[in-house]
Amino acid sequence: MGRAQDTESASVSEFGIEMLPRRSALADEVHEAVKELLMDQRIAPGSRMSIDGLARELGVSPTPVREALARLESAELVVKEPLRGYRAAPLLTREQLDDLYRFRLLIEPWAAARAAERITSDGAARLRAEVDSCDMPDENSYAAYKELTAHDDRFHVLIAELAGSAQVRSAFERTHCHLHIFRLYFDRVIGTKTLEEHGAIAESIASGDPGAAELAMRTHLEVASQQRLRPLYDS
Amino acid sequence: MGRAQDTESASVSEFGIEMLPRRSALADEVHEAVKELLMDQRIAPGSRMSIDGLARELGVSPTPVREALARLESAELVVKEPLRGYRAAPLLTREQLDDLYRFRLLIEPWAAARAAERITSDGAARLRAEVDSCDMPDENSYAAYKELTAHDDRFHVLIAELAGSAQVRSAFERTHCHLHIFRLYFDRVIGTKTLEEHGAIAESIASGDPGAAELAMRTHLEVASQQRLRPLYDS
DNA sequence: GAGAAATGGATCCTATAGGAAAGTTCGTAT
DNA sequence: ATACGAACTTTCCTATAGGATCCATTTCTC
Structure with missing residues (x-):
């Protein structure tokens, strides 16, 4: 349990540069990418967002796209119509x-x-x-x-x-x-x-x-x- | 580009009653079920939550569990450690x-x-x-x-x-x-x-x-x- | 010619399989 | 006895396949 041994462990943080190689970047990266698309209106407000289409366009599988969309829906940036897909949230009235x-x-x-x-x-x-x-x-x-x-x-x-x-x-x-x-x-x-x-x-x-x-x-x-x-x- | 035709959504709110019969219940049901588990402390605060384990226990596939967990993480009810899994959020200090x-x-x-x-x-x-x-x-x-x-x-x-x-x-x-x-x-x-x-x-x-x-x-x-x-x- | 029903296409939803990374355990050398 | 190292197990992450549903188009009938 208690790891108190001093084994140098200098190889980990030798440089202060973040050496996180690729820690689950994909779902988070997709999340950020879609948010950016929304912000730039490259996805028009109110338009449909196909899970499969986004996955193809971003070059990933639909699973991380689905996860990102679920989070964006929680943030009210996209709306989910349960058996009909996602839509970009409309502009504020x-x-x-x-x-x-x-x-x-x-x-x-x-x-x-x-x-x-x-x-x-x-x-x-x-x-x-x-x-x-x-x-x-x-x-x-x-x-x-x-x-x-x-x-x-x-x-x-x-x-x-x-x-x-x-x-x-x-x-x-x-x-x-x-x-x-x-x-x-x-x-x-x-x-x-x-x-x-x-x-x-x-x-x-x-x-x-x-x-x-x-x-x-x-x-x-x-x-x-x-x-x-x-x-x-x-x- | 120009989506000028929008002839829909005219008959949607004819009746204020939500006419959604049972649309895509699974992901939402899993979301509610896990929230209930968290509330009743059947999942102890700070304990690990295995995606696969939850899926087995609830009798569904990991995919809707993953989606529910992503939303709960957005609500700060669970915390995600990128390559190590989810944990139930600790109690409030x-x-x-x-x-x-x-x-x-x-x-x-x-x-x-x-x-x-x-x-x-x-x-x-x-x-x-x-x-x-x-x-x-x-x-x-x-x-x-x-x-x-x-x-x-x-x-x-x-x-x-x-x-x-x-x-x-x-x-x-x-x-x-x-x-x-x-x-x-x-x-x-x-x-x-x-x-x-x-x-x-x-x-x-x-x-x-x-x-x-x-x-x-x-x-x-x-x-x-x-x-x-x-x-x-x-x- | 207009309306309704049926069919085709596309999409979403769920389930399963394979690859990768981290934690853990056991064995061995000092 | 302790510390280090390697292999194993568990878990997560991604990708693909199959079943169900909804929208659009076409066709048939009045």
Whole structure:
């Protein structure tokens, strides 16, 4: 039971490089690949997704595809019609988008305030690093927009993590809000203003001011939902 | 590409009744069966769950078991160790239980207030029906306790539903709080006091008083976490 | 010509078989 | 007696085959 013998075991972690050769990558890789396909709308919202077809296209057997689809169905990214196959989840309606931001307004300002209360020097450093990691690219390419979305996602997840509540973090992650928003608005939405607001939120948290952090986050979400996202819905 | 023709889904919701007779029961049945096994601790927390073993025990092939396990892993009820199999999720630590109730205190009082704002005669009737459906059984059997847990779950889900936010409802359901609490405390926890509090919450919502509903829900959760659940942790 | 029934194709669902990796056990050398 | 090494067993992971169901097209009848 107790393996206390010191047998060097230097060959395992000789290099810090992750040497995981291929640990059950397939099902997880399929999961990520399909999620990417959904995000890029290479699979149109509402369209059918054939298990066999996906398996052929990805070059794997249907079994891992089935497993990945089951997980995506659990995350409400695909819908299962029991004897008729899977379909990509439709785009969010305007009511659902409002509901999503109402939920974010419920948990994220709270998370920002708690993060400010619990802030450490390490946490502040991580926050500033994330803010600085994303310099506004002048090119308005698809890839740049996608990278900005990924940064926005990491930023909000990091705040939920710094709030010290795994439940809040999980609840936020399970909304998959960035995926839904990205699917809704193919064109550029996140821009300089968003990055400036991120900086303000980060500084409020880093300075340990819960009230300012909560307000900054609330303002950020309200601006995003009412000024940036909703107008695009009607166009 | 352009799927402009969508003449379907017109006769789907003609009747609100779900007309799904028995569609693809197996994978879903396995999912429910394993969840039940987890809840009753017939599978001990942290113990290994063999795909093949479960398949033999349930009399099905490993494929639907694999699918069910993938969904349960997505719900964080089991953990997957990539080339070593699945394990039942361990019991909640005291910190995790505190975190769970902190999250419930964040969303459920809000949901109670919104439910009170939006209450209709139909909603009030459903609320009262749920409260009245569960008369306190004098017998302290395992089955009776389980029924009380199920009632408590339905009651809180109903309030989240009446709040009109699918996000909040999903977030609540995905905590699987009743399953975790049931696994933690095999002995009786829910009793007469809980049912009385449910009645007070229901009346506050039914009478359309958001402030009273929010306070009643907050009190209910605080009493449950600090007076009923936490003391049992140390014993 | 229009509607309904039957047939063909495609898809999903379940079961079984084979290959690979990890854990375990036993034997042997020090 | 202990530690190391090799073979075995168990388990998971992937692939393929067969049975059942649903959708679409065609054909027959009124």
